[in-house]
Amino acid sequence: MATAGEAAAAPAPRARLYAGGRTITAVLVLEDGTVFEGYGVGATGEAVGEVCFNTSMTGYQEILTDPSYAGQIITFTFPHIGNVGTNGEDIEAQTPFARGFVIRADITMPSNWRAAEALGGWAKARNLIGISGIDTRALTRLIRERGFQNGIVAHAPDGQFDMADLKAKARAWPGLVGMDLARDVSALQTYEWDETRWRWPEGYGRQDTPVRHVVAIDYGAKRNILRCLADLGCKVTVVPAQASADDILRHEPNGVFLSNGPGDPAATGVYAVPAIRKVLETGVPVFGICLGHQMLALALGAKTEKMKFGHHGANHPVKNVETGRVEITSMNHGFAVARDSLPSGVVETHRSLFDGSNCGLKVEGRPVFSVQYHPEASPGPQDSHYLFEQFVEAIDTRRGA
């Protein structure tokens, strides 16, 4: 492994997985000049962003459509991506928000009873650029050692690349720190959500008569969060990221949910935090996930910080410090709440067993709590589903149900 200094001086193209005869049709160029050569998948063109890695073994379609990945190029560490194809159901948003994706093996013919389309064609139709044939283990080790890298993925079927231009673009990209992306991916208008969770054999369901009303602030919400809320009898009104406290409270919610989303929480907090603070003053139960957790922490007076390479995967152990139980969780975040910044009266409820970072908080004596990880899974284990039930119980307790 070259050191950062060597790589900056004269980075050689990384070894290709499939040598001989094949035209290089895509490249991944990192901000330090490191070049990975491979084969284009999906759309042609260029896409610049922060290169991260995701360790999930399943769920690539959910991951690529998770709006939290806006601004990021996802390296899948699992070597076989695309082999179960794509379908119209396993999506967390209508379109992918990831900037691009990096995979090891060539995509094989889809083999799954639900497959409607191959991943390459699906990506192409959605203007998503991918690159295969990459030594994703070497790339992941590089990110783990040096931290998140900005980079650019380029796909040109004729194999012609202006490397100096690509390097300059990778270097020039400003990075996610300070970037508010929630307003780009959020719904523009308020709407109601009534789809419930997927169940064999009928698939997604529709809600019967809801018995509680939750307003979900959409900073880039994954659909499965909304499905989990609807499934538990919540009428879900989704409001745009920039909704004011009045926009939220005029729906007279029994609970307010703060969603996941992309970008730097501090940048989104500029407009989100004042609204959340006013909501908190009303005493209505509040539950946040991921960016929503970070937004709640900021509203309570804590701070967030950029992580070295973040947490992205479906196999992250988290300790519930109140019960001592360990949950295997789904994660996708590059920022974290600084534990030491939590004000008095706000306590840490969950902690990562990978690096000890903060993974949850609650306000003592109040129905206000949040987690850094994704209890809705999609993809991932459902160990943490109890948090949705906890939110509903908090709502019912407050209403005297």
Ligand SMILES: NC(=O)CC[C@H](N)C(=O)O
């Ligand atoms: N999944 C999320 O909500 C991500 C939150 C935030 N954008 C981060 O990277 O930490």
